[in-house]
Amino acid sequence: MKLPFSGRPLALAVLSSLIFSLPVAHAEEAPKVALVMKSLANEFFRTMEDGAKDYQKTHASEFQLVANGIKNETDTGEQIRIVEQMVNSGAKALVIAPADSKALVSAVKKAMDKGVIVINIDNRLDPETLKSKGISVPFVGPDNRKGARMVGDYLAQQKLKAGDQVGIIEGVPTTTNAQQRTAGFKDAMEAAQMKIVSVQSGNWEIDKGNAVAASMLNEYPDLKALLAGNDSMALGAVSAVRAAGKTGQVQVVGYDNIKAIEPMLKDGRVLATLDQAASEQAVFGIQAALKMLKGEQPGVDADNVIQTPVKLITK
């Protein structure tokens, strides 16, 4: 094969980098833990990654960390490729926040077949699909349904009375987190005998959340509260409430406790949100993976879940 002039130095560079990288990877003693995230554009995952990196710095002798994220939260194909690359590059453990709870299962199985320890964080892999593949993956994470229920209960106790109309702004409906949070909101609202008049998706985004909230406010003039599946959509809902001239009359609650929500909590435009220790999720996952690498039990419950703490935030 004859390479064009500029191709030769390029090929040389690629080959030599391969040669140099191979022995290095084997010489290291600390096992390589691959952290595969969803979109690093989302600050929730960004915080997680930062937490993991800080943890690695203080435990540098125990493991090496390679963190990867996908560009678009729904790009499952790219995430599968990253998983394969991580396995090929000799990762001993994989801590993954799957972009899709079903589509990633077969990539996870392939990794496990090669002896890689897999820990699932953030978005739980579908237990049925896992079972059909004959594998079980420990899930480390918060109970989103319980968290949403806490937010909903607080809203109902503080500001609503039985029979009030409420609307739910859901995240991307195909994700387990969105489904669990909506289910938790519904649990709370139904227990307090509220009337859920509309459930619509705001795709986790401010602008879409804003549009959906505005439509709900127009359609249901008696609406008393908007329950948003994350804080970005809650921010959008707050603007919609303001635009409708209903500040104070319509309550807004969110989820995730991002920084931008702080001023809203302070002046009451957002009643409550939930902190599920975002920055520590990846660390919890890594800790479980390290335990398993040493051959210890990670301490899962009967459901193969390690629950992490959730905390209601008001003001």
Place this chain on the structure above:
Amino acid sequence: MKTTTNTSDAAPVRRSGTYFGLGTYLGLAGALLAMIVLFSLLSSHFLSYATFSTLANQIPDLMVLAVGMTFVLIIGGIDLSVGSVLALAASAVSVAILGWGWGVLPAALLGMAVAALAGTVTGSITVAWRIPSFIVSLGVLEMARGLAYQFTDSRTAYIGDAFAWFSNPIAFGISPAFIIALLVIVLAQLVLTRTVFGRYLIGIGTNEEAVRLAGIDPRPYKILVFALMGVLAGLAALFQISRLEAADPNAGSGMELQVIAAVVIGGTSLMGGRGSVISTFFGVLIISVLAAGLAQIGASEPTKRIITGAVIVIAVVLDTYRSRRANRRN
């Protein structure tokens, strides 16, 4: 739905007497009206002043982006980067205000300048290397989004009500943002139909070689159109910041498709050479009324997508009939 913008209303020679006439827009207006009637029947509160003033205050960003895109499509280009450029401008504004303590006005100007620069880059590269703008703007889309994440550390920034006056209703429930967007539309339509610059753009889109042979260098005009698209994306970013009181680095993702859909529904040709800003405005209204109406009747996410997609396809199919008729007439 019958779209009725025709070639002649933008072409230099007045042919059918519908030069600026309302007749041109009857088809689009009819479709819009049909949609409003339908949603009014399906929902108990759709037909209310609140619905329409909410809508009017939500769409200024889409309106100005669609104006820019109309120009870009007319010269036979396309700009996929608008959503990302919007986010980049919003991020620049948030960093200037929160990080560097700048005032509202300089921060706003910085945002617009950054967006204008992004547009100029797309335009210049497209022209200088004669690369399809589709692929150049795809690259700029990625870069602008990456820079937006970089600037904001991927975090949503709460800006507060510094810009709120922009989107707070001043009279009849209408915000300054909507009025500015309307002015942009009127101005752009005048530029397109009544100025030499407008004629050149249509000429470039119809037959660039002919324009060149006529002794006019089309390159600066093309760059200018992309730069203008950038400026309008910056303006859209300001509208969004004021409405949402926050700058979101994920803002406007996928918005380019919404914008292109609105422009094409308005009958602007993807092949260049034909388009009208007023028709684009109708396209924006159709897309937004559809979205608001579907949300108000509580349609599920899959239903929303299927119906929105179908409306786009139907509009474009109807448009081919119209352009064939126009060709025969010529």
